Amino acid sequence: MDTFQETIFKLKKYWADRGCIIQEPYDTEVGAGTMAPETFLRVLGKKKYNVAYVQPSRRPADGRYGDNPNRLYKHQQLQVILKPTPADVIDQYLGSLEAIGIDLSKHDLKLEEDNWESPTLGAWGIGWQVMLDGMEITQFTYFQQCGGVDLDHVPAEITYGLERIVSFLQGKESVYDIEWAPGFTYRDVRYFDELQQSVYNFEVADVPRLWRLLDEYEAEAQRLVDGYRAEELTDAEKRRFPLLSAYDNVLKCSNLFNLLDARGAISVTERVGVIARVRKLAVGVAQAFLDQEQYREVA
Amino acid sequence: MSIPFLLEIGTEEIPDWMIPGALDHLRAKFPGENVRVDATGRRLVVRADVAARTPDREEVVTGPPANVTGKALDGFCAKQGVTPDQLTVAETPKGKYWSFTRKIAGRPAAEILREEIPALVQSIPWPKTMYWPSLGGPKFIRPIRWIVALLGNEVVDFEFANVRSSNTTFGHRRLGARGPLPVTVDNYEQVLEENFVIVSAEKRRAKILAEVAAVAEAKGLRAKADAKLVEVLTYITEYPTAILGSFDAAYLSLPSEVLVTVMRHHQKYFSVENADGTLAPNFIAIMNIPSDPEGHVVNGNERVLRARFNDARFFYEVDQKKPLADRNEDLSHVTFQAKVGNYLEKTERVAALAAELGGSDAEAAARLCKADLTTEMVKEFTDLQGIVGGLYARAQGAPDAVAQAIYEHYKPLSMEDSIPSTQAGQALSVADKLDTLRSCFAVGLVPSGSKDPFALRRAAQGVVKILAEGEVAVSLDAFCESDDRLKTFFRERIDYYAREVRGFAYDEVNAVLAAGFSDVKDVVARLAAIQEVRPTENFEPLAAAFKRIQNILEKAGSIEPGDVDESKLLEIERVLLQYVRQLPDSGAYQGRLSSMAQLRPHVDSFFDQVLVNDPDPEIRENRLRLLQGLIAKFSSIADFSEIVTN
Numbered sequence: 001m002d003t004f005q006e007t008i009f010k011l012k013k014y015w016a017d018r019g020c021i022i023q024e025p026y027d028t029e030v031g032a033g034t035m036a037p038e039t040f041l042r043v044l045g046k047k048k049y050n051v052a053y054v055q056p057s058r059r060p061a062d063g064r065y066g067d068n069p070n071r072l073y074k075h076q077q078l079q080v081i082l083k084p085t086p087a088d089v090i091d092q093y094l095g096s097l098e099a100i101g102i103d104l105s106k107h108d109l110k111l112e113e114d115n116w117e118s119p120t121l122g123a124w125g126i127g128w129q130v131m132l133d134g135m136e137i138t139q140f141t142y143f144q145q146c147g148g149v150d151l152d153h154v155p156a157e158i159t160y161g162l163e164r165i166v167s168f169l170q171g172k173e174s175v176y177d178i179e180w181a182p183g184f185t186y187r188d189v190r191y192f193d194e195l196q197q198s199v200y201n202f203e204v205a206d207v208p209r210l211w212r213l214l215d216e217y218e219a220e221a222q223r224l225v226d227g228y229r230a231e232e233l234t235d236a237e238k239r240r241f242p243l244l245s246a247y248d249n250v251l252k253c254s255n256l257f258n259l260l261d262a263r264g265a266i267s268v269t270e271r272v273g274v275i276a277r278v279r280k281l282a283v284g285v286a287q288a289f290l291d292q293e294q295y296r297e298v299a
Numbered sequence: 300m301s302i303p304f305l306l307e308i309g310t311e312e313i314p315d316w317m318i319p320g321a322l323d324h325l326r327a328k329f330p331g332e333n334v335r336v337d338a339t340g341r342r343l344v345v346r347a348d349v350a351a352r353t354p355d356r357e358e359v360v361t362g363p364p365a366n367v368t369g370k371a372l373d374g375f376c377a378k379q380g381v382t383p384d385q386l387t388v389a390e391t392p393k394g395k396y397w398s399f400t401r402k403i404a405g406r407p408a409a410e411i412l413r414e415e416i417p418a419l420v421q422s423i424p425w426p427k428t429m430y431w432p433s434l435g436g437p438k439f440i441r442p443i444r445w446i447v448a449l450l451g452n453e454v455v456d457f458e459f460a461n462v463r464s465s466n467t468t469f470g471h472r473r474l475g476a477r478g479p480l481p482v483t484v485d486n487y488e489q490v491l492e493e494n495f496v497i498v499s500a501e502k503r504r505a506k507i508l509a510e511v512a513a514v515a516e517a518k519g520l521r522a523k524a525d526a527k528l529v530e531v532l533t534y535i536t537e538y539p540t541a542i543l544g545s546f547d548a549a550y551l552s553l554p555s556e557v558l559v560t561v562m563r564h565h566q567k568y569f570s571v572e573n574a575d576g577t578l579a580p581n582f583i584a585i586m587n588i589p590s591d592p593e594g595h596v597v598n599g600n601e602r603v604l605r606a607r608f609n610d611a612r613f614f615y616e617v618d619q620k621k622p623l624a625d626r627n628e629d630l631s632h633v634t635f636q637a638k639v640g641n642y643l644e645k646t647e648r649v650a651a652l653a654a655e656l657g658g659s660d661a662e663a664a665a666r667l668c669k670a671d672l673t674t675e676m677v678k679e680f681t682d683l684q685g686i687v688g689g690l691y692a693r694a695q696g697a698p699d700a701v702a703q704a705i706y707e708h709y710k711p712l713s714m715e716d717s718i719p720s721t722q723a724g725q726a727l728s729v730a731d732k733l734d735t736l737r738s739c740f741a742v743g744l745v746p747s748g749s750k751d752p753f754a755l756r757r758a759a760q761g762v763v764k765i766l767a768e769g770e771v772a773v774s775l776d777a778f779c780e781s782d783d784r785l786k787t788f789f790r791e792r793i794d795y796y797a798r799e800v801r802g803f804a805y806d807e808v809n810a811v812l813a814a815g816f817s818d819v820k821d822v823v824a825r826l827a828a829i830q831e832v833r834p835t836e837n838f839e840p841l842a843a844a845f846k847r848i849q850n851i852l853e854k855a856g857s858i859e860p861g862d863v864d865e866s867k868l869l870e871i872e873r874v875l876l877q878y879v880r881q882l883p884d885s886g887a888y889q890g891r892l893s894s895m896a897q898l899r900p901h902v903d904s905f906f907d908q909v910l911v912n913d914p915d916p917e918i919r920e921n922r923l924r925l926l927q928g929l930i931a932k933f934s935s936i937a938d939f940s941e942i943v944t945n
């Protein structure tokens with residue numbers, strides 16, 4: 001039986017053998033692997049790119065103080081982007097399941113319709129949730145739009161829910177009982193992260209300050225997006241313009257929105273408005289980043 | 300001579316609910332005889348008999364007028380590829396023209412199919428599509444991975460969505476042979492079955508039904524019938540097989556509605572009952588492989604269900620900490636509709652209306668009916684709104700009548716669904732829906748065409764069904780007041796209900812609605828009476844006479860009000876007037892309509908012997924008044940001029 005980390009090694013090796021760059025997790029808080037720039041920005045434009053990485057993903061409202069066997073504040077996604085999509089993409093994906101020890105002739109696998117959409121990112125795609133013996137283990141999406149931009153090449157996004165897959169492989173009822181490394185359980189590694197972050201998200205986070213931070217990060221992101229659009233920039237200035245920093249500020253906004261939401265500080269009516277604010281920034285960065293491609297090409 | 304044809308579009312998994320519509324389209328549009336369609340999630344299949352070639356035919360080409368000669372005529376010949384000696388002069392209604400007959404050879408089927416299939420496949424109307432493989436690429440439901448196109452033994456060669464047609468298919472994703480499998484029109488189904496794909500949806504459906512019944516029966520249990528779930532599973536599997544799993548009986552302490560919803564909607568399981576109809580701690584799953592000898596699939600599904608049930612139990616326990624009665628305040632944060640307001644405001648309006656329509660139980664239920672929107676259970680299982688409210692109300696000590704009314708207040712969810720079973724429930728359901736309609740119409744949210752985001756048609760249709768079949772009365776005229784759009788909206792819903800749900804003829808419905816539709820029960824009573832009287836011999840001729848009278852009155856324009864002056868009438872008219880005066884103004888519609896039928900001979904002789912448009916304007920006016928009185932006698936039942944007669 002493989003440990004949590006061993007399964008991750010095998011998946012990374014599998015995709016590395018199929019031409020993927022193995023990236024490390026992004027270092028700013030994100031709600032999903034899709035939001036890391038390795039997906040959100042790399043799917044834009046015409047350049048080919050294949051990448052795989054584990055992305056710890058924070059969903060403050062899903063925290064359960066470490067008490068619930070299946071719900072987590074932070075879970076680990078293994079994210080694969082194949083751009084453009086190879087013709088045998090689904091076979092490659094099924095091969096990855098076999099590579100981590102799932103004999104698909106003895107298990108029930110179904111691809112059930114599940115179209116993905118992120119209103120905050122202006123992104124959507126068409127795809128499935130992959131069900132293994134009745135459990136959703138992967139989200140598979142053919143991206144159509146990102147940051148409000150129609151994508152030149154339709155990329156395939158494969159998002160593995162690592163805790164679910166490994167608890168399945170190890171036959172554990174609770175994610176906390178997963179063996180992460182020999183002699184160490186998931187609980188040993190992550191329990192206090194779940195407990196303390198839940199306390200912060202639900203009880204302690206300072207709501208007025210979070211709103212102020214949201215305003216600040218929003219202003220900084222907007223300042224940069226506006227700066228890129230300014231007409232007087234030369235080609236060289238455009239090339240070095242810090243759009244990647246602008247995007248980090250968008251990610252901060254998104255995380256603050258999720259925190260405020262978990263804290264119950266956003267009413268249903270306000271919700272739509274805040275989503276629109278973040279979306280405007282994400283779309284602004286995506287469009288600028290796409291425009292910047294022509295300058296990045298130049299040596 | 301016709302040749303057997305086979306088309307298989309091999310795709311990645313198409314959403315199950317879209318497949319029947321796509322097959323209907325292919326069946327209707329495919330150019331061939333004896334068209335049969337079939338599908339799994341991964342393949343759309345068309346089989347048909349196709350004529351080997353279209354017949355030869357002739358076409359007459361008409362040229363310039365016969366008096367044209369020389370260069371102009373040479374030009375025509377050159378353009379058409381004929382010599383002047385092939386031309387003849389044809390007589391046409393417009394004069395004499397040069398013409399010739401061209402022979403057009405028939406075309407081989409393969410050539411026609413090659414051209415038409417790509418357009419046919421592209422024309423399937425999908426509810427949602429994706430472009431593929433890059434911007435500007437064809438739009439289809441999912442990527443196409445292979446195409447089999449065979450006419451007899453030959454491949455019909457074409458390319459669609461970057462895929463070239465061939466004679467090779469693919470079997471089950473992980474069972475049987477991996478590589479491309481060559482097939483013929485004759486062995487196609489057999490080759491696929493050997494590779495764990497049952498092409499026929501009918502066979503898969505039958506396999507599911509038989510096995511679901513069998514695995515339940517083996518344990519002395521009975522699977523709950525679920526035709527919709529059978530359809531879903533038929534199209535998300537290629538080789539369906541049923542397995543029986545179980546769960547800890549301790550979970551049976553949760554409401555069975557919650558357990559069934561988790562099994563059905565989240566896990567696509569059939570639930571299972573004991574002989575006495577109570578829920579058994581078992582479920583039936585349909586897997587896409589032929590067997591589970593080591594029990595992996597059963598174990599996996601049981602594990603997932605356990606986690607789901609644990610969640611549900613957690614939600615249930617958390618929800619009980621705050622009773623429904625204390626939750627209404629939170630509804631001020633739940634938007635009903637941005638322009639209309641929140642659910643707390645809606646609750647108050649519905650309570651007032653429910654009190655008026657159904658009394659104190661309905662009002663008490665209305666005050667609690669939306670509180671479940673703030674519960675964890677409804678946030679997780681939105682389909683259970685109302686039902687959860689009813690269950691919680693009962694658990695928290697509300698009277699049965701109140702809990703039951705809340706439980707059923709979203710009913711009927713469709714025209715096949717039943718209406719709430721109690722008077723209080725019916726009153727609450729009607730009050731909730733009427734409030735939705737009135738408040739949405741008031742801010743201009745009126746459905747148009749296929750756009751009806753707030754499901755107002757369904758709401759109004761539900762109101763009509765309850766008013767027609769239940770014990771609640773609402774005057775729609777009074778409710779709609781001066782809002783003509785709302786009134787027309789209700790008229791359309793009543794029209795639909797009368798025709799599609801109750802099966803009344805469209806002209807009977809037109810006739811009855813033209814006489815008013817404020818009271819839906821009364822509309823149905825009038826329709827039933829007309830339906831009964833209609834086959835009698837006097838009815839339709841009388842309806843025809845009414846139409847004639849209506850025309851005469853319309854042509855005559857306005858008539859001075861006043862009584863009929865008997866002294867100005869002929870004997871035959873006086874007899875008719877006597878009969879009309881004897882007709883009852885009220886009472887059972889059947890009786891009134893039967894007595895109306897007896898008028899027929901007198902109306903007939905009136906038209907045979909009397910000239911309405913008498914030269915004397917006073918006599919004419921008097922006759923028009925007589926006819927007007929006759930029509931008025933029935934104007935509250937129906938406008939009989941709407942009845943279509945032979």
